[in-house]
Every structure is written in C-alpha cells, then in structure tokens.
Amino acid sequence: MNLKKKYLKSFYRRDYIVILLGLSIYAISLTGFLIPYKVVMGGLGGVSLLIKYSTGIPIWASYFIINLLLLVLAWFFLGRKYVLKTLFSSVGLTIILNIAERHITVALVGNETMAILVGAIGCGIGLGMVLASNSSTGGTDIIAAIVTKYHYISMGRVLMYVDVFIILSSYLLFQSIEKVVIGFVISSIIYYAVDMVIDGSRQSVQFFIFSPKYDKIASHINSELERGCSVVDGVGWYSQEPQKIVMLMVRRNESTSVFRLVQRIDKDAFITQTNVTGVYGKGFEPMIGTKSKVDG
Known part of the structure; x- marks a missing residue:
C-alpha cells in the first residue's frame, strides 16, 4: 500500500469512536440542556434552533437539509477531499440528534442557569473532540472556508461575523435582549471549551x-x-x-x-x-496594520 493510500486511511478506528462520542455529547447537551430553555447560539446549530422555535421543525431535519446544501457548495468550491472529510460527522450528528430529540423531551436540569452552563460546556467539549480527531461537522465552517479561499480574511473572523448575525437574529423571534446576551455567552463558553479540548486557545x-x-x-x-x-x-x-x-x-x-x-x-x-500566538500571511491572519477586501 503506497503512502497516499495510507494517508487516506489516517482516520483510525479510535478516531471514529471519539468522533461519535463527541457528537453524542454535543447532541445530549443541546437537546437536554439548551433546547428546553429556548436559548440560541451561533453556527448551524443556532440556525436550526431558531427554525425549531419558530416552526416546530426538528433540529435534526433542518440541520440535515441545510448542511446537505452547504456540502454541495463545498464539493464545487472546496473539493471532494473536504466533503469526504466532513461527511461522516455531518451524517452522524444528524442521526444522533434525531435519536436525542425523540428520547429527551424534558430538561435534564431544573435550574436554567446551571442548564445553560452545562449545555454550553458540553457542546464545546463535543465539538472539540470532533475537531481534535481531524474532522468537522460542516455547517458555518463551510461558509467560512469558501469565503477565506477567495478573500483575504481569517476563517475565525468569518465565523465570528456569521455567529453574531445568527444570534442577533434571535431578537426578531423572541423580542428579548436577554436572549441575545445569553446567546453570546453560550457561544463564548462553547468556543472556550473547544479550545481547551484541542489543547489551548492558540490559533x-x-x-x-x-x-x-x-x-x-x-x-x-x-x-x-x-x-x-x-x-x-x-x-x-x-x-x-x-x-x-x-x-x-x-x-x-x-x-x-x-x-x-x-x-x-x-x-x-x-x-x-x-x-x-500569531501567524500572519497567506492561509493565516492578515498582516497587522492592513485591511482585507472584506473588511473594507
């Protein structure tokens, strides 16, 4: 077996187990701790939450449909390798969310503050396990990857802009500044937990x-x-x-x-x-003191 084929099989059996465990932690944290209190967060998960709160469509269904459309875009703009790398986690999360939503129908913790903290930390740990295993759940990551491929802007900044837009959009549904603030707090906790899982906050x-x-x-x-x-x-x-x-x-x-x-x-x-702590140039952050085309 040549080196190329060995590399394509670099997802060891252990990785699949870790990815599935991470997806399960994420799904349970979302359905058992966050959904019962109708809070929102960034990412495709946040979009699916808004759709569920406004229409009643299950999270797994809207997540699957939107992610499928994004994967089609990724196939054309990012290539087959990126899609194959993301497909396992995307399909896996859809299935696990379906199971979790059918079996977890009440809040697992009665205290709202505690539930939000536990849910956010759990989502971050779950996503961190997936990323640390060299995979991705797709979603807004695909949007960010496409934008950074054609524009000189960091992926982290694109994700931040998208998440801010999603969380602010929740005001149109709830008419509550408190919900918006909670959404930003949840997203911050998730990002911090992800960083801790994949070994520090360095970029x-x-x-x-x-x-x-x-x-x-x-x-x-x-x-x-x-x-x-x-x-x-x-x-x-x-x-x-x-x-x-x-x-x-x-x-x-x-x-x-x-x-x-x-x-x-x-x-x-x-x-x-x-x-x-800082890497600047093509493929990383823009040079300090310069502005990208997207930044204006």
Missing part, C-alpha cells in the same frame, strides 16, 4: 521536524496537507554532522495530521511542537 502551532527522510516528509506535507514548509540547514552539535530540518506552521486542528504523516514516513523522527 496555530509551529513544527520542527528532524529526520533523514526530510525530503519525503516535506513533499507529502505539500501534496497531502496542502501546506507550505521550509527545509533549513542545521548541525547536530553532539555529532557535529549537518542535518536538514523541516519547519512549518499549521492550524491547531491540523496537528494530528502532521504527526500521522511524519510517523508513517519515519517513526524515529524527532518532532517539536510550539504554540504560536
């Missing part, structure tokens, strides 16, 4: 990879991860022998892919991973 990580197979590693980083990297010269001070070092920056949720790629090429490779 990007830096890798230094030491391996005699540096050329293969660098080539596969370019072709499979579609990330740029640099090969720099170094000297092992103990051995006094020259060596090549692969250096690259990736998003935090791409770290797992980097480790797996290196491991299958050279199990004895030496890798260091460093948290990076």
Whole structure:
C-alpha cells in the first residue's frame, strides 16, 4: 500500500469512536440542556434552533437539509477531499440528534442557569473532540472556508461575523435582549471549551521536524496537507554532522495530521511542537496594520 493510500486511511478506528462520542455529547447537551430553555447560539446549530422555535421543525431535519446544501457548495468550491472529510460527522450528528430529540423531551436540569452552563460546556467539549480527531461537522465552517479561499480574511473572523448575525437574529423571534446576551455567552463558553479540548486557545502551532527522510516528509506535507514548509540547514552539535530540518506552521486542528504523516514516513523522527500566538500571511491572519477586501 503506497503512502497516499495510507494517508487516506489516517482516520483510525479510535478516531471514529471519539468522533461519535463527541457528537453524542454535543447532541445530549443541546437537546437536554439548551433546547428546553429556548436559548440560541451561533453556527448551524443556532440556525436550526431558531427554525425549531419558530416552526416546530426538528433540529435534526433542518440541520440535515441545510448542511446537505452547504456540502454541495463545498464539493464545487472546496473539493471532494473536504466533503469526504466532513461527511461522516455531518451524517452522524444528524442521526444522533434525531435519536436525542425523540428520547429527551424534558430538561435534564431544573435550574436554567446551571442548564445553560452545562449545555454550553458540553457542546464545546463535543465539538472539540470532533475537531481534535481531524474532522468537522460542516455547517458555518463551510461558509467560512469558501469565503477565506477567495478573500483575504481569517476563517475565525468569518465565523465570528456569521455567529453574531445568527444570534442577533434571535431578537426578531423572541423580542428579548436577554436572549441575545445569553446567546453570546453560550457561544463564548462553547468556543472556550473547544479550545481547551484541542489543547489551548492558540490559533496555530509551529513544527520542527528532524529526520533523514526530510525530503519525503516535506513533499507529502505539500501534496497531502496542502501546506507550505521550509527545509533549513542545521548541525547536530553532539555529532557535529549537518542535518536538514523541516519547519512549518499549521492550524491547531491540523496537528494530528502532521504527526500521522511524519510517523508513517519515519517513526524515529524527532518532532517539536510550539504554540504560536500569531501567524500572519497567506492561509493565516492578515498582516497587522492592513485591511482585507472584506473588511473594507
């Protein structure tokens, strides 16, 4: 089996279990803690909540239909690889939400404040487990990915704009500033919990990879991860022998892919991973002091 086929099978059995567990935690947190108190949040989940509150259509149904349309767009604008990567979690969440909505019909906690806190943390943990397993539930992530592909703006900023719009839209339904504020609080807690699960609030990580197979590693980083990297010269001070070092920056949720790629090429490779608080340039954040076209 060649390296390319091995990479396409990089979702180990353990990953599927973790993804399903994360989706289950998210679905239970949403249906058992948040829905009974008619609160809203960002993302496609927030859109589905608004649809349910206003029409009674189950969350799983609206989520599935909207996500299906977004996946079709992703197929044309982002490619087959992105869709296949997202499909398992999207379908899985639809099924689990269907089951959860049919079996959880009352609030699991009687205190509203406690329910909102537990629900938000649970949703964040569940989504974090999915992202940490190198997957995605799609939704507004697809919109952000399409926008960032054609415009010089960070994905995080696009997601923020979309979430703000969704949460503010809840005012049209509830006519309540309190609901809007609670929506922002819930989304903030979810994002924080996601960051904690996938190891910190940093946006990007830096890798230094030491391996005699540096050329293969660098080539596969370019072709499979579609990330740029640099090969720099170094000297092992103990051995006094020259060596090549692969250096690259990736998003935090791409770290797992980097480790797996290196491991299958050279199990004895030496890798260091460093948290990076700011990465600016193509594929990351805009340069400080500059404005993107979208920002005006």
